[in-house]
Every structure is written in C-alpha cells, then in structure tokens.
Amino acid sequence: xxxxxxxxxxxxxxxxxxxxxxxxxxxxxxxxxxxxxxxxxxxxxxxxxxxxxxxxxxxxxxxxxxxxxxxxxxxxxxxxxxxxxxxxxxxxxxxxxxxxxxxxxxxxxxxxxxxxxxxxxxxxxxxxxxxxxxxxxxxxxxxxxxxxxxxxxxxxxxxxxxxxxxxxxxxxxxxxxxxxxxxxxxxxxxxxxxxxxxxxxxxxxxxxxxxxxxxxxxxxxxxxxxxxxxxxxxxxxxxxxxxxxxxxxxxxxxxxxxxxxxxxxxxxxxxxxxxxxxxxxxxxxxxxxxxxxxxxxxxxxxxxxxxxxxxxxxxxxxxxxxxxxxxxxxxxxxxxxxxxxxxxxxxxxxxxxxxxxxxxxxxxxxxxxxxxxxxxxxxxxxxxxxxxxxxxxxxxxxxxxxxxxxxxxxxxxxxxxxxxxxxxxxxxxxxxxxxxxxxxxxxxxxxxxxxxxxxxxxxxxxxxxxxxxxxxxxxxxxxxxxxxxxxxxxxxxxxxxxxxxxxxxxxxxxxxxxxxxxxxxxxxxxxxxxxxxxxxxxxxxxxxxxxxxxxxxxxxxxxxxxxxxxxxxxxxxxxxxxxxxxxxxxxxxxxxxxxxxxxxxxxxxxxxxxxxxxxxxxxxxxxxxxxxxxxxxxxxxxxxxxxxxxxxxxxxxxxxxxxxxxxxxxxxxxxxxxxxxxxxxxxxxxxxxxxxxxxxxxxxxxxxxxxxxxxxxxxxxxxxxxxxxxxxxxxxxxxxxxxxxxxxxxxxxxxxxxxxxxxxxxxxxxxxxxxxxxxxxxxxxxxxxxxxxxxxxxxxxxxxxxxxxxxxxxxxxxxxxxxxxxxxxxxxxxxxxxxxxxxxxxxxxxxxxxxxxxxxxxx
Numbered sequence: 049x050x051x052x053x054x055x056x057x058x059x060x061x062x063x064x065x066x067x068x069x070x071x072x073x074x075x076x077x078x079x080x081x082x083x084x085x086x087x088x089x090x091x092x093x094x095x096x097x098x099x100x101x102x103x104x105x106x107x108x109x110x111x112x113x114x115x116x117x118x119x120x121x122x123x124x125x126x127x128x129x130x131x132x133x134x135x136x137x138x139x140x141x142x143x144x145x146x147x148x149x150x151x152x153x154x155x156x157x158x159x160x161x162x163x164x165x166x167x168x169x170x171x172x173x174x175x176x177x178x179x180x181x182x183x184x185x186x187x188x189x190x191x192x193x194x195x196x197x198x199x200x201x202x203x204x205x206x207x208x209x210x211x212x213x214x215x216x217x218x219x220x221x222x223x224x225x226x227x228x229x230x231x232x233x234x235x236x237x238x239x240x241x242x243x244x245x246x247x248x249x250x251x252x253x254x255x256x257x258x259x260x261x262x263x264x265x266x267x268x269x270x271x272x273x274x275x276x277x278x279x280x281x282x283x284x285x286x287x288x289x290x291x292x293x294x295x296x297x298x299x300x301x302x303x304x305x306x307x308x309x310x311x312x313x314x315x316x317x318x319x320x321x322x323x324x325x326x327x328x329x330x331x332x333x334x335x336x337x338x339x340x341x342x343x344x345x346x347x348x349x350x351x352x353x354x355x356x357x358x359x360x361x362x363x364x365x366x367x368x369x370x371x372x373x374x375x376x377x378x379x380x381x382x383x384x385x386x387x388x389x390x391x392x393x394x395x396x397x398x399x400x401x402x403x404x405x406x407x408x409x410x411x412x413x414x415x416x417x418x419x420x421x422x423x424x425x426x427x428x429x430x431x432x433x434x435x436x437x438x439x440x441x442x443x444x445x446x447x448x449x450x451x452x453x454x455x456x457x458x459x460x461x462x463x464x465x466x467x468x469x470x471x472x473x474x475x476x477x478x479x480x481x482x483x484x485x486x487x488x489x490x491x492x493x494x495x496x497x498x499x500x501x502x503x504x505x506x507x508x509x510x511x512x513x514x515x516x517x518x519x520x521x522x523x524x525x526x527x528x529x530x531x532x533x534x535x536x537x538x539x540x541x542x543x544x545x546x547x548x549x550x551x552x553x554x555x556x557x558x559x560x561x562x563x564x565x566x567x568x569x570x571x572x573x574x575x576x577x578x579x580x581x582x583x584x585x586x587x588x589x590x591x592x593x594x595x596x597x598x599x600x601x602x603x604x605x606x607x608x609x610x611x612x613x614x615x616x617x618x619x620x621x622x623x624x625x626x627x628x629x630x631x632x633x634x635x636x637x638x639x640x641x642x643x644x645x646x647x648x649x650x651x652x653x654x655x656x657x658x659x660x661x662x663x664x665x666x667x668x669x670x671x672x673x674x675x676x677x678x679x680x681x682x683x684x685x686x687x688x689x690x691x692x693x694x695x696x697x698x699x700x701x702x703x704x705x706x707x708x709x710x711x712x713x714x715x716x717x718x719x720x721x722x723x724x725x726x727x728x729x730x731x732x733x734x735x736x737x738x739x740x741x742x743x744x745x746x747x748x749x750x751x752x753x754x755x756x757x758x759x760x761x762x763x764x765x766x767x768x769x770x771x772x773x774x775x776x777x778x779x780x781x782x783x784x785x786x787x788x789x790x791x792x793x794x795x796x797x798x799x800x801x802x803x804x805x806x807x808x809x810x811x812x813x814x815x816x817x818x819x820x821x822x823x824x825x826x827x828x829x830x831x832x833x834x835x836x837x838x839x840x841x842x843x844x845x846x847x848x849x850x851x852x853x854x855x856x857x858x859x860x861x862x863x864x865x866x867x868x869x870x871x872x873x874x875x876x877x878x879x880x881x882x883x884x885x886x887x888x889x890x891x892x893x894x895x896x897x898x899x900x901x902x903x904x905x906x907x
Contacts (some may be wrong), residue, residue, distance in 0.1 A: 123162070126886040129633055129710045134159070134702050134882055136630040139608060141190060144599065146531035147224040148592050149199065150244065151611065151624065154215065155192030162878040165871040171313035172324045174376025175260065176841065179286065179327065181236050182279050183259035186873065189214040189232060195247055198592075198599070198613060198624060206242055208249040217264035221271040222535030226337070228265055228274055230257055239265060239276060241337060252339045253278075258330040261351050268359035269534040272337050275355050275362065277330035280347045287322040294318075299373060307408045307800040307808070308374050312841035315373050324371065325349065332362065334389070345391030351382060357534040358427035360456070361394065362387045363420065372404050379403040384420050386430070386458060395458035397432065408800050408808070410490035411441035411471045417452075423502060424477040424536035428456035431465070433472045441471070441490070451475070451485065453502065465505045470494060476527050477502070478539030482569075484512070484527055484548075490806075493518045493682050499569055512572055518686035524574065525552025525565060528591060540591065542566060549595075551588045554579060559641050559693040562587040564598060577616055585695040586612075599624075603697035605639050631700050636660030637709055641694040644749035646722075646741050651688035654719035654746060656755070657698075659709045664755055670714040671760035671898045672750060674783075675705035677769040678721035678739060680731040680804045687722035702882040703875075705764065711890065712898065714755050719746035721772060732805050732812075735819050739772060740780045747782050759902040760784055762893055767791060767845060767874065768803055770834075774821035774853065777828045785896035786832040787889060790845055790874055793853035794822035798844045825856035831863040833892040835885060837872030845874060865892070 125131060138156035145152070169185040170177045178185035191213055193206040214232040221227065224244070231238045236255025242248065257265075258277040265276035297317055315321055332344040332353060344362060352365040364387055367380045384397040398417040406414050415435055423429040431453055437445035449472040452462040466485055473486035473495075480503030488495050497513040513524055528549035529537045540549050547566045554561035562585070565574040578598065580586040586602040589611070596616055603609040608629050613622040629635065638658040646652055654676075662670070681687040700706045705715045721742045725731035731738075743763065750756035763783040765773050770791025777786045795802060795816040799809035809816045817823050836850040847868065854866040867888055869881045876882055 123880040123884045124887040125883050126890045127711065130707055130886045130890065131883060133631050133633060133700060133707060133710075134879070134886070136701075137628075139627045139630060139699075140194075142611060142625070143218055143220075143227075144590050145224050145227075145244075146220050146222065146535070148590055148599070149197065149224070151196040151198060152218065152227065153194045153196065153625070154190035154218065155194075157189070157191040159879040159882060160877055162871065162880040165878045169871075170323060170327065171841075172320060172327065172377075173315050173371070173380070174311060174313050174378070174841075175328075176313060177260050177327050180234070181232055181255070182257075182327065183232060183237050184262060186877065187216060187232075189216050190218075191215065193218075193229075193242070193249075195244070196624060201622075201624060204247045206247050206249050210238075210240075210251070216259075219265065219267060220531070220535075221267050222269055222531065222533060223271040225271065228267070230259070230265065236279070239274065239335060241274075252335055252337070253341070260327050261330070261349075263350065263352055266353075266355055267535050268334075268355055269357060270359055271535070273359070274335045275344070275353070276333060276335065277350055277353070278333045278341075278343075280329060280331050283326070283329070287319065287326055289319045297373075304405060305407075306374070306405045308404065309408070309800055309843050310798050310846065311374075311376050311843055312846065314376065315371055321369075321371055324377070328367070328377075332364065332387075332391075343391070344389060345387055345393075351377070354422060356422050356428040356456075357424060357532075357536050359534075360389065361428050362389070363397075363422060363430070365420075370402060372402055375402075375404045379406075384417065395430075397430065407440045407442060408806065409441040410804075410806050411488075413439045413471070415439050419472065419474070422536075423453065424534075425479055425532065425538050426455070426477075426502070429502075430454045430458065431475065436467070448472070449487070453505065463505050465502065466498065466500050466509050470496065475500075476529065476539050477536075478541060478548075479545075480504075482539060482541060482545070482548075484539065485509070488517070492516075493686075510569070512567075512569070516683060516686065518681055518683050520553065520555035520686070520689050520691060521557075523552055523555060524567065525550035525563065528564075530591075542595075546570060549591060550574070555689060555691060557690055558582075559690050559695070560585070561693070564588040564591075578614070580695075583695050585693045585697070586614075604695055605637070605697065606635055608697055633710055634660075634698075634700055634706065637706070638662065639694060639698070641690065641692060642749065642753075643690070644745055646745040648741065650684055650722060650724070650742075652720040652722060652742060652745055653688075653690050653692070655692050655694070655717045656750070656753075657706055657709055657715040657717065658755060659712065659714070662714075662755075669751070669754055669757040670712065671893070672714045672716060672756040672762070673705045673708045673787075673893065673897075674716045674719055674743075674746060674761060674763050675769070676719050676721050676743075676746075676763070676765050676772060677767075678723055678735075678742075678772045680723045680725070682724070682726060682731070684724050684726060687720070687724050692718060702886060703766070707886065708893065711893070713893070714750070716746060716750055716756075719743070730805075730807070730812075730815075732815050732819060735815070736775060736779050739775055740782070743776050743780065743782055760897050760900055762787060762897045764788070765791075767842065771821070774828065774832065775819070775824075777830045777832055778821045778824040779827065781830075783830060784900050785830055785892060787835075787892065788832060788850075789835045789885075790837060790840055790842070790850075791834075792845045792849040793820065794849060795820045797846070797849065802844050822853050822856055825853065825862070826860045828857050828860075828862045828864070831892070831896040832857065832865075833888060834864065834866045835869070835888065836866070837869050837874060837876060839871055840874045842874035863896075 141154040143152040176185045196203045216230045218229040228241045233255050237257035239253040240251050256278050258279045265274050328349045329347050330350050331347045334342045349367040351367050354363050366383050381402050383399045385393050386395040403414045417432040420432040423431050433449050433451045436447045449468040451465040453465050454462045468487040470487040470489040473488050476484040483500050483502050485498045485500050493516045495517040499510040501507040528540045530540045532538045547568045550565045554563040561580045564578040567574050584604050586600050589599045598614050600612050600614050601609050602612050608627050611624040640656045642656050643653045723731040723738050751758045762785045764787030766789040770788035773786045773788040834850050836847050857864040
C-alpha cells in the first residue's frame with residue numbers, strides 16, 4: 049500500500065491560505081448565464097424512423113473553465129464530448145403485443161431542466177406528488193410511438209398523438225387490437241387509446257386521471273372497457289395550512305416494539321394528513337372505447353386495484369386512519385375488498401391495522417392476508433398468503449406461510465393450496481393442473497420452486513428447484529409467460545403440457561450467455577433450445593407461434609442492442625430494428641472481462657476498459673477510475689462467480705465511469721468487492737478487512753498488467769458504493785482520490801439495520817462503529833469529492849449523512865468538497881445537475897489523479 053501522501057502544487061491549493069483546502073459548494077438555482085448548462089434540448093412529438101435520432105440534441109455549448117474554489121451558484125459545463133454524450137439520443141423502449149405480431153417503439157426525451165424539477169412538489173407518506181397534475185412528480189415518460197409489424201418489417205408512426213406528448217402506462221388490450229396509454233399535460237393526466245388497424249390514437253378523457261397512488265389503467269377481458277382512477281369531481285380546494293399551530297406534535301409508544309428503517313418524506317402533522325387524504329382520494333371508474341364513463345362505488349384512498357380476469361369484479365385496497373409519522377403509506381391501515389362492477393362490496397378479504405410493528409429481520413412480514421391477487425387463469429378466484437410464524441423471521445418455526453384460494457361467490461371456506469417451510473415468494477399461474485410457487489429464506493440464501501395443482505390442491509406439490517440464489521452458474525432461469533385470452537400473464541407450456549419454457553442469464557466462467565430452455569416437469573431436466581454465442585450477447589425476449597422462431601435482443605461491444613427474429617431450426621436471423629449507436633465517441637474502446645485472486649484465495653473479477661487506439665507499449669500506464677459496489681455473500685464459491693459479459697454493449701450516460709475513457713483514463717468497472725460470511729459468520733463482521741483486501745487485489749492486477757499507474761487510481765461509487773469509497777480512503781492508502789455520490793457514512797443514524805445487515809446497533813455496536821467511515825474521518829487523508837441530492841428520499845441516505853461527514857473530514861483537516869444538488873433525489877435528473885456533476889468530477893480527477901504530483905509518494 050502507498051504511504052500517506054500530501055497533494056501539493058495544484059490549482060485547488062493555490063487560492064487557499066496555508067493548510068488544507070476545504071470548500072463546500074451549495075448549488076442554488078440560478079438564472080441563465082454564460083456559465084450555466086442551459087435548457088435541455090427540444091424533443092419531437094412523434095417518433096422518427098428507428099434508423100434516425102429520437103430527439104434533437106443541444107447546440108454546441110462552450111466548456112466552462114475557472115477556479116473550482118468558486119462558490120458561485122451557477123451550473124457549469126464539462127468538456128464538450130461529455131456534454132454530447134449526456135445529450136445523446138436515447139434508444140426507444142420496446143413493447144411486444146400479446147399476439148407477438150407487433151413491436152411498439154416508444155421514443156424517449158432527454159433529461160428535464162432544473163426548472164421542471166423546481167416546480168411544486170408535495171412529499172407525503174413516502175410519496176412525491178406533483179399537485180397540479182395529480183400524479184407522481186418524478187416519472188419517466190415517452191414522447192412518441194411507432195409500431196413495427198414483425199412479419200413484413202413495416203413501420204408506421206402512430207397518428208393523432210397530442211403535441212409534445214408525455215406518455216406512460218402503455219398497456220395492450222387482451223385481443224391485441226388496441227393499446228391504451230396516459231398522457232400528462234400541464235393540467236393533469238389524460239387517457240388515450242390507439243387502434244392498431246389504423247395506427248391512430250384518440251383521447252378518451254380530459255385531464256382527470258389520478259395517478260397519485262401510481263395505479264395505472266387496466267383493461268377488462270372484453271377489450272372494450274378500461275378501469276382506472278379519476279380525481280373526484282367535487283373534491284374542492286386544497287386544504288390550507290394553519291397560520292398558527294394548534295399545539296405540539298406528539299407521538300407515544302408504551303411498552304411495544306416498533307422498529308423501523310429510516311424512511312423519508314413521512315407525514316409530519318395534521319395538515320400533512322389532510323393533504324394526504326386530499327390528493328390520494330380517488331374514484332374508480334369504467335371507461336369504454338366510446339369515452340362513456342361509469343363510476344364504480346364511492347371515492348376512497350385507493351392504494352391498489354385490479355379487475356378479475358373475467359371482468360366481473362374489482363379487487364380494491366384502500367387506506368384509512370389512523371396514519372403514522374414513522375412508516376410510509378404502504379403500512380397504513382388497509383382494507384381489502386371485492387367489489388362488483390356496480391360498486392357493491394361482495395366480500396371483505398381483510399382490514400389490516402397500522403403495520404408499524406413488523407420485525408426488521410430480513411424475511412419478516414405482517415400477520416393476516418397479504419399478496420392478495422386474482423388467479424390469472426381462472427375467472428374470479430382469489431389467492432392470498434398468511435404467515436404462520438407471526439411474521440417474525442427471527443423465531444423458529446417449521447412452517448412459515450400458507451397460500452389460500454377462494455372462488456366466486458367468495459362465501460365458502462378457503463382451500464389451502466400449499467404450506468411453505470420458508471417465506472412465500474410468488475405464484476406463476478398456468479392452468480388448473482399447473483402453477484409454479486416459490487419460497488425463499490434470506491439467512492441461507494435458499495430458493496425453491498414447486499409445482500402445485502390449483503384445481504386439485506390435495507395433490508402433493510412437486511419440488512422442482514432447490515438452490516442457493518447466490519449460485520448464478522446453476523440458475524435455471526425464469527418461466528416464460530404469455531398473455532391469455534383474458535389479458536393475464538400465464539405460464540407458457542409445451543404443446544403436450546409436460547414442460548415449460550425458461551429464459552435465463554446463463555452465467556458461466558466465460559461470462560453471461562443467455563439461454564432458452566425447455567424444462568421437463570416430470571424428469572426435472574432441461575433441454576437447451578438456444579444459447580448466446582460469442583462475440584455477441586443475445587437474449588431471448590419472446591417465443592413466437594409454433595415455438596420455432598424467437599424474438600431476441602442482440603448486441604456486441606460496438607453494436608447497440610437491436611431486435612431480431614431467430615429461426616431455431618436454421619439459425620437464420622432477421623433484423624427488425626436498426627437503432628443507431630448513441631455514443632459514437634466511444635466506438636473502438638477495448639473491453640475485457642478480467643479475473644484475479646484476493647490474498648485469501650477468493651476469485652474476483654471486473655470489467656476492464658481502455659480508450660480506443662490505446663497502446664500500452666507507447667502510451668504506458670494510464671490514470672484509472674475504478675467504480676464499484678460491495679456485495680455480501682454467504683458462499684465464497686458464489687462470491688467468485690462471474691456476473692457480467694465481455695460482449696455486452698455498454699450504454700454510457702452521466703452515471704457511467706466509461707465517460708472517462710474520453711479523457712484519457714482507463715476504467716475498471718464493477719471490480720468485485722465481495723464481503724463473505726460463511727456458516728454462522730456474518731459478512732459484515734469482517735467488512736473492512738475484506739473490502740480493503742478486495743480493492744488491493746484489483747489494484748495489484750491492473751498494475752501488473754501495466755495499464756494503470758498505481759499512484760493515479762481513483763475509487764468511486766454511488767449509494768452503498770459511496771459508503772465503500774469513504775471506507776477505502778479511511779482504511780487504506782490504495783487510491784489517489786475518491787468520488788462518493790449520495791452515500792451514508794454514519795451507521796448509527798440507521799440503527800435498525802442497513803443494506804443486508806439485519807442486526808440492530810444495540811446488537812452489533814462494534815460492527816456499526818467499525819463500518820462507519822464517519823467514525824474514522826481522521827484517517828481520510830486522500831481528496832474526497834462528495835455529491836448528494838438535497839431531496840434524497842432513499843432509506844438511510846439522508847442528505848444529512850453527507851453534510852455531517854463533510855464537516856467531520858473538514859474539521860479534521862482533510863481535503864474534501866461537498867456538492868449539494870437542489871431538488872435532486874437519490875439519483876439525479878436535471879440536465880444542469882448532470883452536466884455540473886461531470887464538471888466537478890472532471891476537475892477533481894484531473895487535479896488529484898491525472899495531474900497528481902507523485903514526486904513525494906514512496907513505496
């Protein structure tokens with residue numbers, strides 16, 4: 049490891065008095081200026097041909113230079129090549145029709161402006177709502193639609209779309225003749241429908257759709273009726289906050305355990321409760337293709353809803369008082385009922401009280417019916433699961449969960465479908481004789497899959513799979529699902545009903561090689577129909593009629609993912625889409641999946657990238673950026689498995705370390721930071737030593753290959769990767785500088801567990817202390833750039849985490865810079881924020897890594 053080194057002679061130090069430079073930049077919303085990132089590029093209302101750009105890019109903007117010490121509240125620009133990559137057109141989203149004859153291509157706009165993020169937003173019970181539109185405030189939308197017929201490759205633009213559409217919730221009708229979508233306007237959300245025969249869209253409603261609970265529209269089985277939520281017609285004006293408080297806010301707990309993770313955006317007072325009821329109350333309605341609207345029942349705080357497959361009933365989850373100030377809305381008291389299409393309650397499944405006492409042990413849950421759903425292959429049969437261990441994963445129990453079935457008219461005694469030894473996962477429905485039910489257990493990383501017989505639950509379930517989910521090499525994949533005549537997802541079985549199809553990642557020592565298998569339900573053996581071959585990464589997407597042809601998504605290092613039809617008998621490929629390379633600036637980069645060994649013998653891996661035209665003999669070792677995220681394992685063998693492919697196309701955006709290839713850096717992306725705890729050992733008991741050992745192995749390998757300069761390597765990461773970065777700077781001298789984005793650094797502020805740690809602070813105080821870089825801030829003597837969104841709502845990574853850690857490193861004389869982005873959350877969205885982030889990073893890397901003075905660095 050390197051000795052402790054000082055960094056001298058750089059532009060960060062020149063403007064400072066004697067001592068260590070410490071500065072915090074508070075990025076406040078500023079007006080336009082020559083140094084700002086400007087407005088996002090304009091976007092087109094319609095989607096152009098797949099061979100062309102999906103949106104226009106910004107005009108060339110000059111890079112901004114200047115003293116990084118400036119605390120001026122302006123957004124700055126990185127090098128032009130980085131601006132161009134951020135502004136590169138996005139590849140469309142693709143949806144396959146239920147009959148597997150059509151592809152829908154959904155154009156994607158570029159990033160929003162900071163002005164859009166700065167619009168009014170209400171934070172209530174874990175939700176973020178844009179009040180003027182009655183919808184979530186941070187949703188990603190599409191801005192155009194085209195359709196492609198797979199048999200003749202004909203492509204058409206959908207006509208009749210509104211100007212500057214903001215499209216969400218595209219959903220096919222069961223018969224495949226229409227698809228619906230919502231369009232967000234300045235006044236609210238509208239419902240639209242597209243006719244496939246004419247490729248034309250029409251509006252069915254005005255801006256009256258409510259999406260505050262994130263429940264989108266659903267088709268009924270008749271393919272003519274849509275069920276969705278409306279804003280109540282007589283809702284009235286928004287509640288006004290009191291000018292003077294009526295009294296203190298009081299919470300009380302008397303002798304009961306109610307541990308909770310550190311949730312964000314919770315209710316805080318009675319006015320918040322009033323706002324929550326105002327914006328979450330909605331009216332269930334039916335809308336026909338002619339635009340006829342029929343209310344169903346009375347308005348309520350609808351948290352979830354779903355029509356029965358036969359279209360006769362609606363399963364509705366509604367929230368009610370008393371609310372909580374310590375848990376989000378999903379844990380509020382909830383009533384689960386079955387309504388008929390006239391709104392009459394025909395059955396009450398459950399009425400749950402406030403669920404604020406769920407134990408924190410991984411795999412814990414609440415008592416009473418949960419995972420309530422319709423059986424997909426039956427007309428109107430309810431399914432739900434109930435805990436048999438009180439919901440506490442920490443208690444010993446031979447039986448954990450039981451799944452029940454109850455058929456229409458919901459008056460009989462529920463039948464038991466299956467009792468589980470472990471915690472229930474889910475059910476994939478197929479036929480009356482076939483469903484796949486799964487169970488899992490966190491402590492052992494066990495995953496099991498069973499065949500059950502829904503129409504004959506007395507038949508003993510058949511165990512199909514029993515494995516560790518950490519073992520990627522032996523993952524059998526996931527069952528292939530298709531849409532049935534009622535518009536529901538069901539298992540795709542072989543023609544004789546004796547097997548099912550599965551698609552998997554195909555992890556192997558050579559990297560991921562996706563596959564398509566047929567799994568024999570009797571012999572439990574798989575027959576391989578397709579496996580991706582080098583130098584491509586090709587993943588099956590759907591089986592077409594007859595199972596001879598499959599739709600795949602094919603890519604390589606320099607070829608953007610596109611969709612192909614593959615003939616399984618002849619191997620013939622027919623290309624369907626022709627999406628262009630979004631970032632030609634990165635054509636020709638070298639990519640290699642490398643493996644190396646940790647000092648304890650653990651096999652590790654990472655993906656190495658080198659700039660195009662790099663020659664190690666003439667160019668010598670490069671400065672390097674390592675970008676990583678630690679993972680916990682219960683098996684050393686699993687920790688050593690490869691979890692990437694050397695043949696995948698890397699989509700590069702603001703988040704990607706591959707950006708720095710354009711600036712003369714080499715990159716090691718995803719070097720395994722494996723934290724292993726086998727048997728009774730917990731991984732985090734030796735977190736720091738294993739983390740440093742993993743990082744040291746990665747550094748040694750890239751130095752051995754002579755493609756990285758040991759004295760000029762930066763380490764970075766996002767969220768738990770930022771936590772990792774701070775720990776590596778505190779506990780090693782391996783890196784020249786650190787890049788920490790949106791992290792948590794003091795684990796005493798998350799006392800009821802974090803990441804994969806189930807123990808509380810009081811159960812494992814030494815672990816919490818040793819893992820907290822805040823407690824070791826005096827050892828952080830490499831330059832650290834910290835970035836955080838002021839509106840971060842991720843559990844555990846409150847902005848205070850970065851602010852306090854910055855203050856600690858600053859107070860102890862370290863070199864640290866903190867950038868707080870207004871209106872940004874755990875990830876960042878505004879174009880101005882993204883470009884300024886890259887400017888900060890570019891300046892930091894160039895100063896403390898690429899141009900680092902290593903004359904006083906010793907071995």
